[in-house]
Amino acid sequence: MHVSPRRRYHIRWPGLVFAALALLIGAASAQRTENMLVWVFASMLAWIVVSGIVSGGMMMALRARRRAPRVARVGEPFELCYEVSSVSRIWPIFDVEVAEMSDAVQSPTRLAHCPSGGHAQVRSTITPARRGVLRLQRFRCVSGFPFGLILKSVEWNDPCDVLVHPRQHVVDPVVLRALVGAAPGAHASKQRTGGHEEFVGLREYRSGDSVRQVAWRRSAALMEPVVIERSVPACTVLCVRLDLSRTEGTATEDAEESAIEWTVSVLARAIADGWVAQLAIEGLGAEQSERAVVLGLGAQLDALAAIDLITPRHAVLQRSAERDGAITLRIVPGRFP
Numbered sequence: 483m484h485v486s487p488r489r490r491y492h493i494r495w496p497g498l499v500f501a502a503l504a505l506l507i508g509a510a511s512a513q514r515t516e517n518m519l520v521w522v523f524a525s526m527l528a529w530i531v532v533s534g535i536v537s538g539g540m541m542m543a544l545r546a547r548r549r550a551p552r553v554a555r556v557g558e559p560f561e562l563c564y565e566v567s568s569v570s571r572i573w574p575i576f577d578v579e580v581a582e583m584s585d586a587v588q589s590p591t592r593l594a595h596c597p598s599g600g601h602a603q604v605r606s607t608i609t610p611a612r613r614g615v616l617r618l619q620r621f622r623c624v625s626g627f628p629f630g631l632i633l634k635s636v637e638w639n640d641p642c643d644v645l646v647h648p649r650q651h652v653v654d655p656v657v658l659r660a661l662v663g664a665a666p667g668a669h670a671s672k673q674r675t676g677g678h679e680e681f682v683g684l685r686e687y688r689s690g691d692s693v694r695q696v697a698w699r700r701s702a703a704l705m706e707p708v709v710i711e712r713s714v715p716a717c718t719v720l721c722v723r724l725d726l727s728r729t730e731g732t733a734t735e736d737a738e739e740s741a742i743e744w745t746v747s748v749l750a751r752a753i754a755d756g757w758v759a760q761l762a763i764e765g766l767g768a769e770q771s772e773r774a775v776v777l778g779l780g781a782q783l784d785a786l787a788a789i790d791l792i793t794p795r796h797a798v799l800q801r802s803a804e805r806d807g808a809i810t811l812r813i814v815p816g817r818f819p
Contacts, residue, residue, distance in 0.1 A: 489541065491534070492624075492633040500631050501530065521687070529629055535623050537634040543570030543598075546580070546623055548640050552785070554616070556649040559589075559607040566623070567601045574598045577626045580606065583637065585589040587611070597789075613787055614738065616644040616784055631743065636712050647783045648743045653751035656692055662720060685701045719808035720757045721775070722748055724786075726815070727765025728795045735791055740787050741815040756767045760783060760808065762764055 493501075504526040545567045554560040566578045575596040582588050591606035610616055619641050626633045684697055687707035694707040706812035724745045726738060745761070751760040761776040766789065776785045 488637040532627045533631040540573040541634040544571045559609040576720040578625045610646040651747040721760040721808040723762045737815040
């Protein structure tokens with residue numbers, strides 16, 4: 483994609499102090515034509531001119547573009563890659579600082595050298611603080627090489643969007659089984675599948691296994707803990723419904739953000755435990771209808787990250803889990819966990 487750069491010169495306080503001293507020495511050399519004052523004044527002017535020419539020439543030859551990931555997660559740094567090149571056969575590039583021109587908190591990054599006619603890469607990280615779409619627009623390359631008296635910057639307009647997924651919490655498998663057992667449709671599902679899980683065998687104890695599943699007599703005989711392995715129930719479809727209709731109270735935006743994070747956490751835990759996890763979002767209008775069911779953790783993360791809590795809400799009529807043949811776990815802001 484073609485981007486049009488914006489080039490500018492910047493004079494900061496070290497350059498201003500140096501220029502003021504040069505003017506004072508120039509005035510003194512005009513009053514008293516001593517060789518030493520003239521040479522000092524001439525050398526200071528040469529430094530200023532060379533600083534502007536060198537930094538300006540190499541920055542005119544600079545080309546840069548940004549590479550960003552499609553998705554990120556709240557609180558976890560993601561990497562940006564800047565590809566810098568010099569289109570000149572004369573001017574190499576030295577000591578260039580690259581930074582985003584946005585409010586995102588970015589780690590400092592600096593390119594030490596790029597050869598003339600060559601390419602180089604420099605990497606930086608950004609840690610997103612909010613869920614949603616992080617829009618990156620312009621970034622700037624700045625250099626004061628060689629003396630730092632005059633800075634030259636090149637701004638590049640290279641817009642891209644990074645979809646920031648919600649923060650994910652750790653959900654204990656025992657807690658998920660308790661939530662599923664108390665969810666609507668769980669009792670009817672057990673009746674349809676015979677009501678009990680069948681015995682399969684014994685296996686080694688793993689972190690997260692319930693103490694109730696430990697076979698104590700067999701563990702005592704083997705001198706190591708073993709647990710009872712049971713068959714997976716016939717119904718393994720879990721529908722997680724996020725209620726954002728605001729019909730059951732005045733949930734705050736923080737409570738809704740927390741509910742979104744716990745929805746992601748429950749979906750990830752359910753998929754890790756072997757469930758076919760579905761996501762349904764209630765109350766956000768026609769674009770995210772309550773009849774829309776999202777499958778796959780990646781698509782579910784994208785759908786939850788794209789939620790706009792500013793949109794108007796509407797009441798919805800919840801469908802029964804028995805008609806879907808799934809166990810429904812409903813998450814209401816302010817009531818979960």
